[in-house]
Structure formats: C-alpha cells, structure tokens
Amino acid sequence: xxxxxxxxxxxxxxxxxxxxxxxxxxxxxxxxxxxxxxxxxxxxxxxxxxxxxxxxxxxxxxxxxxxxxxxxxxxxxxxxxxxxxxxxxxxxxxxxxxxxxxxxxxxxxxxxxxxxxxxxxxxxxxxxxxxxxxxxxxxxxxxxxxxxxxxxxxxxxxxxxxxxxxxxxxxxxxxxxxxxxxxxxxxxxxxxxxxxxxxxxxxxxxxxxxxxxxxxxxxxxxxxxxxxxxxxxxxxxxxxxxxxxxxxxxxxxxxxxxxxxxxxxxxxxxxxxxxxxxxxxxxxxxxxxxxxxxxxxxxxxxxxxxxxxxxxxxxxxxxxxxxxxxxxxxxxxxxxxxxxxxxxxxxxxxxxxxxxxxxxxxxxxxxxxxxxxxxxxxxxxxxxxxxxxxxxxxxxxxxxxxxxxxxxxxxxxxxxxxxxxxxxxxxxxxxxxxxxxxxxxxxxxxxxxxxxxxxxxxxxxxxxxxxxxxxxxxxxxxxxxxxxxxxxxxxxxxxxxxxxxxxxxxxxxxxxxxxxxxxxxxxxxxxxxxxxxxxxxxxxxxxxxxxxxxxxxxxxxxxxxxxxxxxxxxxxxxxxxxxxxxxxxxxxxxxxxxxxxxxxxxxxxxxxxxxx
Amino acid sequence: xxxxxxxxxxxxxxxxxxxxxxxxxxxxxxxxxxxxxxxxxxxxxxxxxxxxxxxxxxxxxxxxxxxxxxxxxxxxxxxxxxxxxxxxxxxxxxxxxxxxxxxxxxxxxxxxxxxxxxxxxxxxxxxxxxxxxxxxxxxxxxxxxxxxxxxxxxxxxxxxxxxxxxxxxxxxxxxxxxxxxxxxxxxxxxxxxxxxxx
Numbered sequence: 001x002x003x004x005x006x007x008x009x010x011x012x013x014x015x016x017x018x019x020x021x022x023x024x025x026x027x028x029x030x031x032x033x034x035x036x037x038x039x040x041x042x043x044x045x046x047x048x049x050x051x052x053x054x055x056x057x058x059x060x061x062x063x064x065x066x067x068x069x070x071x072x073x074x075x076x077x078x079x080x081x082x083x084x085x086x087x088x089x090x091x092x093x094x095x096x097x098x099x100x101x102x103x104x105x106x107x108x109x110x111x112x113x114x115x116x117x118x119x120x121x122x123x124x125x126x127x128x129x130x131x132x133x134x135x136x137x138x139x140x141x142x143x144x145x146x147x148x149x150x151x152x153x154x155x156x157x158x159x160x161x162x163x164x165x166x167x168x169x170x171x172x173x174x175x176x177x178x179x180x181x182x183x184x185x186x187x188x189x190x191x192x193x194x195x196x197x198x199x200x201x202x203x204x205x206x207x208x209x210x211x212x213x214x215x216x217x218x219x220x221x222x223x224x225x226x227x228x229x230x231x232x233x234x235x236x237x238x239x240x241x242x243x244x245x246x247x248x249x250x251x252x253x254x255x256x257x258x259x260x261x262x263x264x265x266x267x268x269x270x271x272x273x274x275x276x277x278x279x280x281x282x283x284x285x286x287x288x289x290x291x292x293x294x295x296x297x298x299x300x301x302x303x304x305x306x307x308x309x310x311x312x313x314x315x316x317x318x319x320x321x322x323x324x325x326x327x328x329x330x331x332x333x334x335x336x337x338x339x340x341x342x343x344x345x346x347x348x349x350x351x352x353x354x355x356x357x358x359x360x361x362x363x364x365x366x367x368x369x370x371x372x373x374x375x376x377x378x379x380x381x382x383x384x385x386x387x388x389x390x391x392x393x394x395x396x397x398x399x400x401x402x403x404x405x406x407x408x409x410x411x412x413x414x415x416x417x418x419x420x421x422x423x424x425x426x427x428x429x430x431x432x433x434x435x436x437x438x439x440x441x442x443x444x445x446x447x448x449x450x451x452x453x454x455x456x457x458x459x460x461x462x463x464x465x466x467x468x469x470x471x472x473x474x475x476x477x478x479x480x481x482x483x484x485x486x487x488x489x490x491x492x493x494x495x496x497x498x499x500x501x502x503x504x505x506x507x508x509x510x511x512x513x514x515x516x517x518x519x520x521x522x523x524x525x526x527x528x529x530x531x532x533x534x535x536x537x538x539x540x541x542x543x544x545x546x547x548x549x550x551x552x553x554x555x556x557x558x559x560x561x562x563x564x565x566x567x568x569x570x571x572x573x574x575x576x577x578x579x580x581x582x583x584x585x586x587x588x589x590x591x592x593x594x595x596x597x598x599x600x601x602x603x604x605x606x607x608x609x610x611x612x
Numbered sequence: 613x614x615x616x617x618x619x620x621x622x623x624x625x626x627x628x629x630x631x632x633x634x635x636x637x638x639x640x641x642x643x644x645x646x647x648x649x650x651x652x653x654x655x656x657x658x659x660x661x662x663x664x665x666x667x668x669x670x671x672x673x674x675x676x677x678x679x680x681x682x683x684x685x686x687x688x689x690x691x692x693x694x695x696x697x698x699x700x701x702x703x704x705x706x707x708x709x710x711x712x713x714x715x716x717x718x719x720x721x722x723x724x725x726x727x728x729x730x731x732x733x734x735x736x737x738x739x740x741x742x743x744x745x746x747x748x749x750x751x752x753x754x755x756x757x758x759x760x761x762x763x764x765x766x767x768x769x770x771x772x773x774x775x776x777x778x779x780x781x782x783x784x785x786x787x788x789x790x791x792x793x794x795x796x797x798x799x800x801x802x803x804x805x806x807x808x809x810x
Contacts, residue, residue, distance in 0.1 A: 066679040080805040090770040162723065163686035165775050194679070274685035275722045339775075365771065399768035402775045 041120040042128025043072045050113055051075055052137045054092045057244055060139060064243030066194050070136065072127045079125040086114050093244065093368040095361045102375040107244060144247045145187050148284030150176055152264070155217045157280035160195055160270050167272070168223035168415065172209055173264040173283055182255040182291050185248065187284040188241040190268065195277050197269040197367050201239035202227050204263040223338075224413035225267060236296040236439075238332055238371040238425060249286070251331075253294035258285075271367070294427060296331060297439040299446060301346075301388045301422040304411035305454055309340065309394040309418065311406035316340075316394060318420040320453070321387035325445045326438050328426035329377035333359050335388075336421040339366055339400040340409060343391040346422055351383040358386070358424075366400065377427070388422040443467055458487040462494055469497065474505040485514070492522035500531050508535050526555040530562055537565065542572045553582075560590035568599060576603055648735035650704065653712040658729050660736070661755050664700035668789035669751040672763075672782075673704045673731075673742050676718040678804035681746035684763055685722035688746070692726040695786050703728040706737050706745070706806050737806055744803035750785040750795065759785035762801035769802060 041047070051069050059065030059074075068074050075082060085091040086109060094107040109117075120126070154171040161167075190196040202209075204227050212220040237256055241247075250256060266281055303320040310316075335344045346358040359372060380386070394406050402416040403409070409418050428438035447464035454460055465480035481498035488494055495518035502511035512535050518528035533548035549566035556562060567582035580603055586596035649657040660669055672688050674681040692701045703726050705715050715728055731737055740749030741760045749760040764777035781796045788795035 067677050076808075078804075078808055080808050084805070085770050088770060093771075163683075272683065273679070274682035367771065399772045399774050404774075404776070404778050 040123050040126055041116060042126050042132060043075055043120070044128035044130065045132035046116055046128075047075060047120050048072075048133055050109070050117070052134065054107060054109060056137055057139070057246070062141065064194055064196065076125050076127075079121045083118050083121040086117050089114075089363075093242075095363070095365065095368055095370070096372060097360045097362060099357045099360060101356060101358065101378055104373045104375045105246070143187055143189070143284050145185055145249065145284065145286055148187065149287045150285040151282055152176070152285065153282040154191075154219070154266075154280050156219065157191075157278040158219055160277045160279055161272055162274055162276050163272050165272075166197070166415065167221070167270045169219055169221055169268050169270060169279070170209065170212070170225065171219045171266045171268070171281060172204075172213065172217070173266065175258055175260075175262050175264060175285075177258055177260055177262075180257060180259050182288050183258055183285055184250055184255055184288040184290075185284075185286040186239055186256065186264070187247040187286070188239070188245075188266070189282045189284065190241055191279045191281045195270050195273050195279070196241075196243075196281075197271055198240065198242040198369060199266055199268045199281065200241065201283070202265040202267060203239075204265050205259060205261075207261065207263050209263060209265045222267075222413070223269075223415050224419070225265060226413075227265070236298055236425065238298075238334060238423075240334075240371040242368070242370050251294075253290075253292065254296060255288050255290055255292045257292065269367075295437070295439055296425050296427040297442055299386075299424045299426055299442065301386065301424070303388075303420050303453065304418075307392075307409070307411040307418045307420055309392050309409045311403075311408055312395050314393050314395045314397065316392040318390045318392070319388060320420070320422070321385050322446065322449050323385045324380055324382055324426075325441055327382050327429035328380050328442075329429065330358070330374060330380055330424055330426050331377055332371055332373040332425040334369075334371045334423040334425075335359060335361065335364075335390075336369060336419055336423070337364060337366070337390060337392070338415055338418050339402050340392040340394050340398060340418055341366070341390060342393040342398065344422075345389045346424075347387050347389075348378075348380055349385045349387065351381060380426075386424065388420075390420050392418065440467060440471060456487060458484055458491070458494070461487065462497065465497060465501070469501050469504070472504075474501045477501045478505065489517075490521050492518045492525045492528065495521065496525060496528040496531060499528070499535070503531055503535055508538055511535050524555055526552050526559075526562075529555065530559075530565075533565065533569070537569050537572075540572075542569045545569045546573065558589055560586045560593045560596065563589065564593055564596040564599070567596065571599065571603065579603065648733040648738075650729045650731045650733075650736050653715060653728060653730065655712070660700060660702045660729065661751070664755075666753050668699040668753055668758075668786065669755060670695070670699050670701040670748060670782075670786060670789075671704050671736055671740050671742075671751075672701065672726075672748045673706055673737065673740070673745045673806065675705065675707060675745045675804055675809075676710055676714055678745045680767060680803040682722060684746045684766075685724060687763065689722075689724055689726070691783060691786070692724075695790075696726070698790055699786060701726050704731050704736050704740075705729070706731045706734055706809055708732045708809055734806070734809075742801075742806065744801045744805055746803055747801040748782045748785070750782070750789050752789045758789050759795040759798055761798040765799075767802035 055069040057063070059067060059069035061068060067078070069078070092107040092109065096103065098108065152173045154173065158169050186201060188199050188201065190199045202225055208227060209225065212222065214220060237250065237254070264283060266283070268279070268281065270279060299322065301320040301322055303318050306318045333346065335346065337344065341364040344361040344364050348356045348358055350356070356378070394401065394409055396404065396406055411418055428442060430438050444464065444467050447460060447467060450457060450460040451464060461480045461484040465477045465484060468477035468480065478498065478501045481494060481501055484494040485491070485498055495514045499511040499515035499518060502514065512532065515528050515532040515535060518525055519532065522528070529548045529552040533545045533552060536545035536548065546566065546569045549562055549569055552559065552562040553566055563582045563586035567579045567586065570582065571579035580600065583596045583600040583603070586593050587600065650660070652658045660671065688703070695701060703724060705728060712730065715730065719728055729736070740757065742749060746763055747761055748763055750758045752758045759781065761781060763782040765774065765779040766777040767773050781799060785795045787793065
C-alpha cells in the first residue's frame with residue numbers, strides 16, 4: 001500500500017519561464033564604428049541599425065511599443081524623445097549593468113551608441129542618403145513560433161479601467177489534454193500589449209487557483225500567488241513574457257510536462273492607459289513527442305523575514321546565501337522585489353576563491369522586471385556560495401514608493417508590501433549512472449537552509465518533511481511533520497503527512513489519531529481517507545476501512561489504488577461480486593495495476609480462496 | 613529657453629512671448645507671426661480667448677499618440693467637468709499632421725468631452741510656453757499667463773511614475789485663477805516633446 005499525500009506548498013511567484021529576449025537582428029549593433037567627428041550623423045547610416053535592432057521589435061504595429069519606430073519619419077517625429085529616453089537608459093528597457101557573464105539577447109545600448117543618438121538629434125536629425133539605409137527588419141506577425149498546435153484563449157476578457165493604479169490580474173486556462181503530453185514551448189500572447197507590463201505562467205496541477213475566482217472562469221486579482229503542488233515535482237521552467245520577449249522553444253531535452261487536469265495560471269501586470277481596455281490573452285501550446293531528459297530546478301534565495309523597513313530608510317539591506325551541494329549549470333536568473341527595491345545584486349563565490357557577479361541592477365524598476373537567461377550556461381561547482389544582497393529605499397525620494405508619506409513596510413503579497421526573492425534556474429550535473437534525483441538533494445538542502453532562517457516556519461518544516469518522506473527517510477520526516485503539526489494543529493495536510501509517515505514506518509496505532517485529525521479539519525481530504533483506510537485495513541478493521549475507501553473513491557474516481565484497495569477490503573469481508581467490480585474498475589483506470597489483476601484472477605479462479 | 617514663473621510679471625510674459633515668436637520665425641521663415649492661428653476642428657480659425665472674456669482660460673496640450681498624455685485623459689476630463697462652468701477649458705493638439713477626423717476619434721476613444729483645437733502652427737504652444745504633452749497653461753480672467761507646466765507630479769521622469777500624484781499643479785492653478793491667490797510655481801512636465809512635431 002502506498003501512503004499518499006505529499007503536498008508541497010510552493011510559493012512560485014513570478015516564475016515564469018522565459019525568454020527575455022530581444023530581436024536578434026540582422027544588423028548587429030557591433031557593426032557600428034565611430035564616425036570621424038566631421039561627418040554628420042545620419043539616420044540611414046547610423047541610427048537605423050540601432051532602431052531596427054533595439055526599438056523596432058516592440059515599436060511596430062501589434063506589439064507593445066505605443067508607437068512605431070520603423071522609418072525615418074517615425075524616428076524624426078520622436079527625435080528629442082529618443083535622445084532623452086536613451087540617455088537616461090529608460091529605453092530600451094534593460095535593467096542589468098554590463099558584466100562579464102553575458103545574458104542572451106541583451107537589449108543594452110553602449111555608451112558610444114547613446115552618444116551617437118544624442119549627436120544625431122543635436123545635428124538636426126538628418127536622414128542621410130538612401131543607399132545607406134539597411135534593409136528593414138523582417139518580423140513574423142502573430143505567433144512567433146508559428147501556428148501553435150493548440151491555442152487557449154482566456155474564457156472571459158478582463159476590462160482594465162481607464163485610470164487608477166496598476167492592476168495585477170490572473171487568468172486560469174483549462175488545458176485541453178486528456179493524457180500527459182510534452183510541450184516544447186508555450187507562447188504567451190498577452191492581448192492588448194501596450195497596457196501589459198509583464199505576464200507569467202504558473203503551473204497549477206491541483207487546480208487550486210480556481211478557488212480564488214470570485215465567479216467561476218472569470219479570473220481573479222492578485223500580485224503574488226501561492227500554488228500547491230502534489231508530490232515532489234518541481235516546475236523548473238521560467239514561463240515569462242514582457243515587452244520585447246521573443247518566444248523560444250525550451251532547450252533540447254527540457255520539454256515541459258503537461259498533465260491532464262492541469263491549469264495554467266497567467267499572472268499579468270497591467271497599467272491603465274487612459275481609456276478602458278479589454279484584455280483577453282491567449283496561450284499557444286507546441287507539443288513534442290520527446291519527453292524531458294534534462295531536469296533543471298528553480299532554486300530560491302529569499303529573506304522575507306528580514307523585511308521590516310522603517311519609513312524614510314534609504315538603504316535597507318537584506319541578504320541571503322546558499323551553498324550548492326552539487327555541481328550545477330546556471331541557466332537563468334530572476335530577481336524580484338516590489339516597488340522599494342533599488343539595488344539588487346547576486347554573486348557566486350567559488351570554492352577556488354574566485355567570485356562572479358551573476359547579476360547587478362542598480363536602478364531596479366518593477367515595471368521592467370524580467371527573467372534573464374545567460375548566453376552560455378554558467379558552471380558553478382559544488383561548494384559555490386550564491387549570495388544575494390538587496391537594498392531598499394523606503395524614503396519619499398523613491399517615486400515608486402507606494403506610500404505617501406512613507407510607512408513601515410514588511411513582507412507580503414500585496415504590491416504595497418515587499419519581497420526579497422532571487423530565483424535561479426540550475427541544471428544539476430549528474431553522472432550518467434546516478435539513480436538518485438539530484439534535484440531532491442538540492443531541494444532538501446534548500447529546505448534545510450530555509451529552516452535555519454525560519455525555525456518556526458510551518459511551510460519549511462512541511463516541505464522538508466514531505467521530501468524526506470518521498471525518499472523514505474521516515475524518522476526524520478516524522479520529526480519535521482510533528483513540528484509542522486505543532487505549529488498548525490488544525491492543518492489537514494500536515495496531519496495527514498504525519499499520519500502517512502508513521503504508517504510507512506509501521507507505527508500504525510500512532511498514525512491513526514493524526515489521520516482522524518486530518519479528516520476532522522477537512523472531511524473531503526482524499527489522502528487522509530485513503531491512508532486511514534489503509535491503516536484500518538492493516539489492523540483487520542475492514543468494515544471501517546471500506547467506509548473510508550468508499551469516501552476516497554467518491555473524491556477521486558480515477559484513483560486505481562483506491563479502487564483496488566476497496567476491492568481487497570470488500571473481498572476480505574466476503575463481498576466478492578462487489579470486490580470484483582472494483583478490481584475491474586482499477587484495471588480500467590490502470591491496465592497494469594498488479595494488485596488488482598492478481599486479486600481479480602484469484603477471485604475468478606477460486607472465489608472461496610479469498611474468503612479464508 | 614529656460615522656464616520662468618511669470619505670474620506677477622505680465623510685462624515680462626509679453627516680452628518672452630515675443631522672443632519665442634522670433635525664434636520660431638527663424639525656424640519657419642515661410643510663415644509670418646501674424647498669420648499664425650489655432651484652428652477649430654472644422655478648419656476655421658480659433659481664438660480661445662475671444663469667446664472667454666472675463667473668464668480664466670485653460671489650455672491642455674495633448675497628442676493622439678503620446679502614451680503619457682493619454683494616461684492623463686480621465687483626470688483632464690474630470691478637471692474639465694469640475695471647472696467647465698467657471699473657466700474656458702480647451703484641449704489643444706499641437707500635431708502638424710493629425711486630421712480633424714483622427715482628433716475626433718481620439719476624443720471619443722478617451723472619453724473627452726471638452727472642446728478641442730488644432731494648433732499646427734504652434735501659435736498656442738508659443739503663447740502658453742509649453743514644451744511637452746501633457747502640459748497645461750492657465751490664464752487668469754485678464755488672460756495673463758498665470759501657470760504653465762505639468763498637470764501634477766505623477767511622473768518624476770520617463771518610466772518613473774508614482775502610484776498616485778502628490779501635487780496637483782493644474783488644479784491649484786485654476787483655483788488660483790478663480791480666487792486671485794498665488795498660483796503654484798511653473799514646473800516642467802514629463803512627456804512627449806512638442807518640438808519633435810516640427
């Protein structure tokens with residue numbers, strides 16, 4: 001019998017995957033070389049290559065830029081604007097400072113390029129000779145990855161009000177698959193782009209976000225989401241869109257798993273434009289036959305507990321650090337704070353004493369937050385310490401400060417609260433013959449690190465216990481489940497988890513009170529019914545066991561184990577025809593269910609056999 | 613040209629207006645200052661001061677394609693509804709090329725109900741001493757320029773918007789025009805450069 005119920009609560013915020021990218025133009029910026037001072041700067045020769053590469057991917061019809069920048073006339077009509085926003089590095093939007101570890105698709109103008117634009121405007125924004133103009137960039141309209149295999153459109157549009165503060169809105173997409181499928185990409189089409197600042201997808205395997213919808217299928221507000229996930233099954237992909245993102249397939253070997261009944265929750269940051277806007281995003285799914293062979297993991301550094309920022313404080317520092325228990329390749333990075341974050345930095349200190357800047361943002365702006373992918377995977381050996389150092393400005397000098405006058409700010413999910421998160425997508429280096437999932441080792445180290453920071457953190461105890469349970473370390477799992485239950489005696493999943501681990505350790509009598517407690521807290525908890533039924537059955541209390549198996553089957557009619565065990569318990573009490581029915585059901589759900597098949601054969605061969 | 617607060621010095625204001633006109637003359641030698649005029653959407657010459665004798669005049673400069681001035685549409689409309697009875701409020705489009713049709717559609721899309729003028733020759737831009745959209749100019753009942761500049765401090769810089777404004781210059785300037793109190797100091801706006809429209 002298989003204990004059930006490892007619900008890992010993860011706080012996946014902003015986890016998205018994706019491809020912050022810029023248009024990889026045909027006219028590389030590197031082709032630019034300084035002009036002799038006497039030669040006037042012209043659009044056709046000097047500015048067009050920059051505009052085509054850095055501006056046009058968004059500033060073209062149908063994209064996020066509020067006006068096009070595809071021709072001389074377009075650029076001339078905005079010349080001073082272009083000079084001003086590039087000199088302040090507001091455009092193109094690219095937050096990280098230049099650094100040794102390069103990011104893919106950097107949208108960063110060099111100081112020389114910015115100076116060139118200023119000179120062009122100062123000299124009168126001259127057009128130049130037609131023969132200097134490079135060919136216009138070719139863009140694909142609509143879906144960037146071609147026609148999707150399946151397009152999901154939000155069921156109901158959301159109407160963004162004409163004015164007011166920024167809105168965070170979530171759409172739930174019901175996936176259309178009837179079995180587990182693999183995806184090579186999900187492309188996000190956010191709808192009316194000029195009002196969409198970013199969008200990211202959270203994978204909700206338990207459909208838990210549906211409970212947050214005030215009316216079914218209407219979506220729900222909220223900046224940061226908490227999604228429950230069953231079993232140790234980390235979603236290891238960033239699924240992220242912001243203006244300028246070019247969708248890309250996932251790297252070879254890293255397809256995304258999509259199960260039946262999984263919801264995709266699209267979390268969107270919207271900014272009012274002056275008129276009401278209807279937002280109806282869609283997702284394009286691109287299937288592949290290739291199952292994933294490489295399994296990256298999202299590591300999270302954070303220190304929300306340290307966030308208690310006094311009003312007026314200009315340099316409030318929060319740090320965290322984590323030492324890698326295995327060799328990894330770092331693939332992408334996603335720093336995240338709300339509106340008070342100012343200077344965000346992450347470093348890697350290697351065992352050989354060298355250090356690498358992973359990212360450094362000196363002018364954080366939530367409006368342009370993004371996932372950054374490294375141009376090449378960054379090898380970080382076991383023993384490397386990754387550290388984050390975030391500085392917050394809670395003074396009135398910070399124009400983004402949500403409070404006027406400034407107030408004390410602590411951690412929380414609302415946009416007026418703060419966060420101190422750093423996500424890293426890493427691919428563990430596994431020797432070819434490793435049977436053990438190294439992600440588990442990383443995740444466990446992460447959970448232990450969280451407990452050092454937050455010894456009274458329910459979720460940290462719970463998540464560590466769930467992982468220990470999964471790898472069969474029941475004694476230590478029991479210890480952490482007990483601490484979790486002590487922190488939240490009424491929590492059904494924690495009580496069930498403790499019961500399940502005690503059960504797995506053979507301590508059946510001790511398990512039962514926790515399983516009963518789980519059911520008192522949540523009478524429709526499938527896992528608790530199933531585990532309690534197993535406990536009762538193992539004490540030959542079959543009539544009671546049958547009642548709980550029946551409840552479990554009612555709650556999850558598709559669970560082959562529950563059907564098979566119900567059949568077994570019925571057979572033990574002599575109800576053979578009914579037992580047969582449930583063995584058959586279990587086999588319909590899972591034709592390879594060994595226990596159901598064996599028991600069905602025994603009944604068919606010699607019904608009396610089972611009664612003894 | 614740098615900006616000055618001219619509220620108590622109408623003579624200086626007059627001189628500065630002249631100066632600006634001279635500069636423009638150099639830039640556009642084919643136009644003479646005397647011919648410059650704003651237009652109603654039907655194409656006839658418009659003088660927003662003529663029809664408003666004894667009343668303050670408020671000019672609010674916007675573009676159809678400026679995301680920052682567009683974001684202000686609900687506030688501009690609210691201010692217009694609030695003061696429409698006591699002051700003459702006009703939306704001014706300084707674009708040289710936007711058609712009357714495009715402007716009517718823009719007003720419709722953004723829910724504007726105040727009357728609109730086209731200012732392709734920048735006659736009003738010069739008179740109001742504005743440089744970006746959105747900026748506003750408030751003239752008192754004697755039609756002296758009392759305030760010109762930002763509507764409020766929602767934007768500190770490009771891309772640096774506050775969650776909500778903490779100052780309300782346009783509203784305060786209109787109050788000042790109606791009550792004779794001191795107007796707020798003229799403060800430049802953040803937005804789309806009108807000079808780019810030349």
